[in-house]
Amino acid sequence: MFEPNSTIGWSIGRLHSTARDLLAFIRSPVIGARATRQDDRAVDVAWLFLLNCLIILAIATILFPMMMIFGVEMSSDMSDLFKRPVGQIMLFVVVIGPILEELMFRIWISGTPRLLIGFLGLIAWLGGSLILNHFGLIGSGQIAAIILIAIISIAVLVGLIRFWKSSVPNFYIRIFPFVFWGQALLFGFVHIFNYAGDNPVALLPFILPQLVGGLIWGYARIRYGWWSNIVMHMAYNLIATSGLLYVLLTQPNIS
Numbered sequence: 001m002f003e004p005n006s007t008i009g010w011s012i013g014r015l016h017s018t019a020r021d022l023l024a025f026i027r028s029p030v031i032g033a034r035a036t037r038q039d040d041r042a043v044d045v046a047w048l049f050l051l052n053c054l055i056i057l058a059i060a061t062i063l064f065p066m067m068m069i070f071g072v073e074m075s076s077d078m079s080d081l082f083k084r085p086v087g088q089i090m091l092f093v094v095v096i097g098p099i100l101e102e103l104m105f106r107i108w109i110s111g112t113p114r115l116l117i118g119f120l121g122l123i124a125w126l127g128g129s130l131i132l133n134h135f136g137l138i139g140s141g142q143i144a145a146i147i148l149i150a151i152i153s154i155a156v157l158v159g160l161i162r163f164w165k166s167s168v169p170n171f172y173i174r175i176f177p178f179v180f181w182g183q184a185l186l187f188g189f190v191h192i193f194n195y196a197g198d199n200p201v202a203l204l205p206f207i208l209p210q211l212v213g214g215l216i217w218g219y220a221r222i223r224y225g226w227w228s229n230i231v232m233h234m235a236y237n238l239i240a241t242s243g244l245l246y247v248l249l250t251q252p253n254i255s
Contacts, residue, residue: 098233184214
């Protein structure tokens with residue numbers, strides 16, 4: 001339909017090769033699938049992001065009518081967030097949110113011991129805090145919380161010193177496909193709380209965009225480095241909220 005040497009034909013070919021590489025990785029995730037060309041990484045990431053947007057656009061054409069038909073609404077927390085001033089929305093949704101989520105879900109999946117240690121320290125702190133909070137041991141001046149932070153900090157510091165230059169462990173290479181799919185599934189599932197409703201199963205179709213994002217951004221993390229998934233996540237959130245931001249800018253009385 002389009003000549004291969006034409007601009008459109010070349011663009012379609014580039015998208016096709018990007019999609020082919022992405023699908024190959026998703027079918028068989030491997031820890032060492034880094035891009036060999038250093039100078040073209042930004043261009044490759046741009047094409048991957050374009051593919052990301054096209055996939056989400058196709059999904060949205062189905063999900064948006066479903067949301068209207070079934071009356072799916074945002075949770076009260078999300079509604080309150082989007083009632084804030086535009087600058088705060090930009091800060092939380094486009095900058096802080098993506099950085100924190102990528103630190104939590106994908107920065108560490110490269111398997112570098114120093115990143116795994118930092119991630120495990122974060123998980124230990126979150127889990128320990130929940131346990132202490134359950135027993136009412138967290139509060140101002142609570143010695144238990146101070147001890148928890150001290151123990152985790154010392155353990156992380158010792159681990160970083162010991163394993164700073166270590167290579168990816170063999171056991172992690174073997175379990176990496178489960179890690180890759182696990183982070184994407186968990187990332188998608190936590191976004192179910194963006195919606196109001198008492199039946200999480202009924203809301204599962206509406207987290208498909210986040211699941212796709214988890215897969216694509218995880219692939220970007222491994223292939224192009226830590227910066228790529230953060231930039232893509234930020235850009236995606238900016239585009240996803242652009243309609244709302246436009247309404248807030250043109251009709252300030254809504255906020």
